[in-house]
Amino acid sequence: MESVQGIAVSPGIVIGPAFVIGEVEEHVPHRSVPPRERAAEVVRLDDALAAALAELRELRDRTARELGDEAAKIFEFHVGLLQDPSLLGPIRARIREEGVNAEVAVADRFRMLIQQFEALGSEVFRQKANDVIDLDRRILGKLMGGTSSRLARLKAQAVLVAHELTPSEAAAIDRERILAFATDLGGRTGHTSIVARALGLPAVVGCTRLSQRVEDGDLVIVDGDSGTVILRPDADTVQAYRELDRRKRQYRASLRADAAMKAETRDGTAITLLGNIEFPDEIPAVLANGGAGVGLYRTEFLFLTSPTEPLEDDHYAAYRRAIELLGGRPLTIRTLDLGADKYTQLRAEEPERNPFLGLRSIRYCLQNQPLFKTQLRAILRASVHGPVKVMFPLVSTVMELRQARMILNDVIEELEEEGVPFRADLPIGMMIEVPSAALMSKAFAREVSFFSIGTNDLIQYVLAVDRGNERVAPLYSGANPAVLQLVKSVVRSARRESIDVSICGELAGEPLYAMLLIGMGLRSLSMTPGQIPEIKKIVRLVDLEQCERLARRVGSFESERQVLNALRDELRAIAPDSTGGWTAE
Numbered sequence: 001m002e003s004v005q006g007i008a009v010s011p012g013i014v015i016g017p018a019f020v021i022g023e024v025e026e027h028v029p030h031r032s033v034p035p036r037e038r039a040a041e042v043v044r045l046d047d048a049l050a051a052a053l054a055e056l057r058e059l060r061d062r063t064a065r066e067l068g069d070e071a072a073k074i075f076e077f078h079v080g081l082l083q084d085p086s087l088l089g090p091i092r093a094r095i096r097e098e099g100v101n102a103e104v105a106v107a108d109r110f111r112m113l114i115q116q117f118e119a120l121g122s123e124v125f126r127q128k129a130n131d132v133i134d135l136d137r138r139i140l141g142k143l144m145g146g147t148s149s150r151l152a153r154l155k156a157q158a159v160l161v162a163h164e165l166t167p168s169e170a171a172a173i174d175r176e177r178i179l180a181f182a183t184d185l186g187g188r189t190g191h192t193s194i195v196a197r198a199l200g201l202p203a204v205v206g207c208t209r210l211s212q213r214v215e216d217g218d219l220v221i222v223d224g225d226s227g228t229v230i231l232r233p234d235a236d237t238v239q240a241y242r243e244l245d246r247r248k249r250q251y252r253a254s255l256r257a258d259a260a261m262k263a264e265t266r267d268g269t270a271i272t273l274l275g276n277i278e279f280p281d282e283i284p285a286v287l288a289n290g291g292a293g294v295g296l297y298r299t300e301f302l303f304l305t306s307p308t309e310p311l312e313d314d315h316y317a318a319y320r321r322a323i324e325l326l327g328g329r330p331l332t333i334r335t336l337d338l339g340a341d342k343y344t345q346l347r348a349e350e351p352e353r354n355p356f357l358g359l360r361s362i363r364y365c366l367q368n369q370p371l372f373k374t375q376l377r378a379i380l381r382a383s384v385h386g387p388v389k390v391m392f393p394l395v396s397t398v399m400e401l402r403q404a405r406m407i408l409n410d411v412i413e414e415l416e417e418e419g420v421p422f423r424a425d426l427p428i429g430m431m432i433e434v435p436s437a438a439l440m441s442k443a444f445a446r447e448v449s450f451f452s453i454g455t456n457d458l459i460q461y462v463l464a465v466d467r468g469n470e471r472v473a474p475l476y477s478g479a480n481p482a483v484l485q486l487v488k489s490v491v492r493s494a495r496r497e498s499i500d501v502s503i504c505g506e507l508a509g510e511p512l513y514a515m516l517l518i519g520m521g522l523r524s525l526s527m528t529p530g531q532i533p534e535i536k537k538i539v540r541l542v543d544l545e546q547c548e549r550l551a552r553r554v555g556s557f558e559s560e561r562q563v564l565n566a567l568r569d570e571l572r573a574i575a576p577d578s579t580g581g582w583t584a585e
């Protein structure tokens with residue numbers, strides 16, 4: 001038995017057999033091939049070799065064009081090796097005669113060759129050994145396919161243990177077969193984690209090298225509340241986790257039973273609790289959890305789950321469905337936030353060096369106006385069916401906001417000319433998730449009708465800590481006084497200009513922060529649907545004065561530790577059975 005501590009990102013406990021998708025070179029699947037399937041296995045190998053060869057030739061030619069023949073020579077060795085019968089013959093023979101699968105036959109043969117080169121000792125041969133390693137990875141990559149094609153091979157129910165999952169891979173997970181996942185990489189507010197919460201799929205990320213420590217079929221426990229993953233647990237541990245799971249389910253069920261109650265503090269201050277969604281299908285969960293509407297619709301997931309670019313009517317159909325499911329409750333549609341970790345295969349153009357500081361979100365839309373206009377047309381058309389607002393993400397300068405508005409105005413004029421109905425007074429808002437926008441919030445507040453504070457990005461940009469990087473996860477904290485000061489100043493600017501302000505980062509759904517956010521003046525919180533009942537419970541247990549007192553006290557602190565201690569003490573005092581701190585005994 002072995003226990004690995006990762007980052008808890010989506011609650012729930014699952015006990016099941018592992019299905020491992022490690023890094024290609026580190027997790028070669030072993031399979032024995034029955035005699036009648038061996039010829040097909042050799043064909044599979046030859047297809048992979050042919051694809052790798054074509055890729056290498058293309059690379060060689062491109063290098064020759066761009067850097068000259070001398071530089072292209074490095075690929076000659078690769079190309080030659082891939083056609084060498086003395087290397088490939090024994091690989092094919094092992095498949096035919098011993099029935100090993102192509103991946104194993106390739107990995108074993110290449111490992112032998114690498115060892116031979118390394119044993120020769122000189123720098124030249126060490127370089128050759130590196131070339132062979134590179135080639136080995138390339139062929140194994142072809143044989144094993146991407147994560148999605150490997151996942152397609154999973155037949156029974158399992159816990160997915162992966163080196164890394166992209167948000168679109170997570171969104172495509174088949175809930176019938178994958179019961180939970182745990183990954184080596186990732187952080188709590190990375191979009192893969194957000195998708196796990198949206199799907200209600202228990203998940204732990206940031207479990208360094210987990211995928212190398214597990215084999216397919218090993219029993220694992222994923223505890224999405226504490227972030228613990230247990231490998232090959234003994235019977236007593238399995239029993240203890242079953243019991244813990246039962247208690248937690250009972251607690252969550254009791255919270256949901258009160259979901260329909262009003263979200264107001266003991267002294268009668270109304271707090272609007274809304275849901276964050278990636279797909280319209282999540283709206284029934286928002287309502288079942290007692291949400292009053294949708295405060296953030298991440299529309300880019302329409303792109304991430306589709307092999308082709310959505311057309312205007314695809315956008316329109318999704319928005320209209322969301323509006324209908326909400327039955328008159330409010331819907332804030334955020335325009336496309338593509339880029340950074342949210343790229344479809346289709347749009348994976350030249351990789352950027354610093355994608356989170358690159359062409360993402362509103363910047364991407366402003367540079368790709370046809371795509372932006374397509375979405376804006378659909379939002380405007382859908383706006384006649386219900387109370388819709390539109391919101392621009394990642395705005396960092398006033399000029400950017402004005403540009404986005406100008407494009408929206410162009411679209412409005414087009415619709416007017418075409419006689420297409422839309423809501424003329426569509427409220428336009430922006431997210432505050434870049435420090436420059438928070439610092440200039442007074443100026444922005446004069447230009448929009450609402451703000452929504454996106455703490456997921458705001459924290460990473462204020463603290464210079466990648467939200468998806470497990471190595472710096474302990475530095476990523478909403479309790480940092482610099483973050484809290486900015487949030488407070490944004491709320492103040494909004495109040496001065498009498499515009500609405502809400503918060504839609506993951507902080508809004510963290511029980512620990514609920515009192516503080518209310519005390520800072522927020523009256524609208526938008527979160528993962530499953531978090532609404534617990535936040536509502538806290539709202540109903542506190543009064544405004546208590547929250548404001550806490551916010552004043554926290555405002556005087558200079559360290560994150562002081563803030564966290566104060567928040568923990570306060571939460572423990574008002575809601576001792578809140579989910580943090582439960583352990584298996």
Ligand code: PEP
Pocket residue numbers: 194296298337433453454455456457458504505506
């Ligand atoms: C945020 O940054 O807080 C936010 C809500 O947007 P996203 O998580 O989609 O980047």
Ligand code: MG
Pocket residue numbers: 393433454456457
């Ligand atoms: Mg964001």
